[in-house]
Amino acid sequence: MTDTLHSDLLKLAQEAARRAGELLRDGRPADLAVAATKSSPIDVVTEMDIAAEKLITDLISGHRPDDGFLGEEGASTQGTSGVRWVIDPLDGTVNYLYGLPTWAVSIAAEQAGETVVGVVAAPMRGETYHAIRGEGAWATGAWEGERRLACRPAPPLDQALVSTGFNYVSKVRTHQAEVARKLIPLLRDIRRSGSAAVDLCDVAAGRLDGYYERGLHAWDLAAGDLIAREAGALTGGRPGERPTRDLTVAATPGVFEPLQRHLEDLGAWHD
Ligand code: IPD
Ligand code: CA
Ligand code: CA
Ligand code: CA
Structure with missing residues (x-):
C-alpha cells in the first residue's frame, strides 16, 4: 500500500526536479563559464549548478521546513523531521x-538513512525517472511514454554493454582507465555518458546491462540507485557492500556478479 508520506515526498521531488530542469534547460547562458573548480582543475562548477540547487532547496524547505539537506553545491543541514534530501x-x-x-x-x-524516494529528470531526453521504495520504478517521457522500468535479461558478460565514469582526480582517473583497458575485452563495449544518475537510470530502463564507477558521492547515486533496484537491477560496492565511494556497481542480475568479481580482481577500488 502506498505510504502517504512517501507519495507526498515523491510529488515534491518531481516538482523540484521539473522546475530545476526547466531552469537549466531554458536558462543556460550562451556564454556559460566555469565559476569555480573543486577537487581538481577539471572538476568544475557553473553558476547554473548553484542556481539549480538553490531553487530545489528553497522549494522543498518552503513546503517542509524541518527536513535536512545534503546537496553537492553546499546544502548541508540536519533537520528535525527524520527526512533528509x-x-x-x-x-x-x-x-x-x-x-x-x-x-x-x-x-x-x-528516512532513517534509507532512500525511500528517488527522482532523476533528464530534460534534454524529455524523460523523468522515479521510484518509491517497494513500489517499482517508472519513467515518464515523450519518447517511450509512461512505462514501468525493468532491467534487461542478462546476456553473457562478453555480450554486456556496460557504462562507467572517470573521477576528476588525475591519479584516480589514470587507474580507472587502466581498469577499463583490462575490462573491455571481457565485455561487448564500454560507454561513458558523463552523468552517473543517467547511467543508473539506463540500467533501470534496460538500455545498459551494467554500470560501475569509483569515487561517486551520495548525491550522484542516491536517486539512481533506488530507481535501478526498483527496476530489478542489483546494486552494490565491493562484494557484500552497498555502493560506497570506493565502488558503485549496478547491473541486471546475471551480469552483476561477474562484473563485480572482475572489478574486485582488477582492484577497481584502489590505485
Ligand atoms: C559527475 C558525473 C560523471 C561522473 C563523475 C561525477 P557532476 O557528476 O556524474 O558522470 O563520472 O564521477 O562526479 O560533477 O557532473 O555532478
Ligand atoms: Ca560536480
Ligand atoms: Ca553536480
Ligand atoms: Ca554528480
Whole structure:
C-alpha cells in the first residue's frame, strides 16, 4: 500500500526536479563559464549548478521546513523531521558546459538513512525517472511514454554493454582507465555518458546491462540507485557492500556478479 508520506515526498521531488530542469534547460547562458573548480582543475562548477540547487532547496524547505539537506553545491543541514534530501542539482556539469545533452537533476529523500524516494529528470531526453521504495520504478517521457522500468535479461558478460565514469582526480582517473583497458575485452563495449544518475537510470530502463564507477558521492547515486533496484537491477560496492565511494556497481542480475568479481580482481577500488 502506498505510504502517504512517501507519495507526498515523491510529488515534491518531481516538482523540484521539473522546475530545476526547466531552469537549466531554458536558462543556460550562451556564454556559460566555469565559476569555480573543486577537487581538481577539471572538476568544475557553473553558476547554473548553484542556481539549480538553490531553487530545489528553497522549494522543498518552503513546503517542509524541518527536513535536512545534503546537496553537492553546499546544502548541508540536519533537520528535525527524520527526512533528509540528497540532491545533485546538475549531474553531468561538463556535458552541460559543452552543450551536450546528457545531464540530469537528481533528488532523493531518505528516512532513517534509507532512500525511500528517488527522482532523476533528464530534460534534454524529455524523460523523468522515479521510484518509491517497494513500489517499482517508472519513467515518464515523450519518447517511450509512461512505462514501468525493468532491467534487461542478462546476456553473457562478453555480450554486456556496460557504462562507467572517470573521477576528476588525475591519479584516480589514470587507474580507472587502466581498469577499463583490462575490462573491455571481457565485455561487448564500454560507454561513458558523463552523468552517473543517467547511467543508473539506463540500467533501470534496460538500455545498459551494467554500470560501475569509483569515487561517486551520495548525491550522484542516491536517486539512481533506488530507481535501478526498483527496476530489478542489483546494486552494490565491493562484494557484500552497498555502493560506497570506493565502488558503485549496478547491473541486471546475471551480469552483476561477474562484473563485480572482475572489478574486485582488477582492484577497481584502489590505485
Ligand atoms: C559527475 C558525473 C560523471 C561522473 C563523475 C561525477 P557532476 O557528476 O556524474 O558522470 O563520472 O564521477 O562526479 O560533477 O557532473 O555532478
Ligand atoms: Ca560536480
Ligand atoms: Ca554528480
Ligand atoms: Ca553536480
